[in-house]
Amino acid sequence: MKTSESHEPVMKGKTPPTAALHELLRRIEAEYEEMPGMCVTVPQAQRLWGLDTTTCSFVLMTLVERRILRRTARGTYVRC
Numbered sequence: 001m002k003t004s005e006s007h008e009p010v011m012k013g014k015t016p017p018t019a020a021l022h023e024l025l026r027r028i029e030a031e032y033e034e035m036p037g038m039c040v041t042v043p044q045a046q047r048l049w050g051l052d053t054t055t056c057s058f059v060l061m062t063l064v065e066r067r068i069l070r071r072t073a074r075g076t077y078v079r080c
Contacts, residue, residue: 024049024059029068032079039076 028049032038040048046056060077063069069077 021055021059024051024055025062028059029063032069036079039072039078041076045077 042053042056042060045051045060046053049056049059051059060069060071064071064077067080070080071077
């Protein structure tokens with residue numbers, strides 16, 4: 001039987017534990033800091049970070065609420 005490692009992407013259809021969400025938020029924020037011009041839609045973010053719809057929406061919403069990201073009129077997420 002194979003066990004999963006903690007650094008694997010969030011599996012579709014599963015809610016990650018709180019610690020995993022904090023790490024995911026930190027990682028995505030760091031990627032936006034490294035690439036200030038980064039601009040992604042929800043579907044692009046899902047593919048880029050291997051997230052299900054619910055987790056992706058939660059993470060992006062949280063980063064918007066923290067004023068790390070903002071959602072543009074075109075529906076993309078960019079760094080504030």
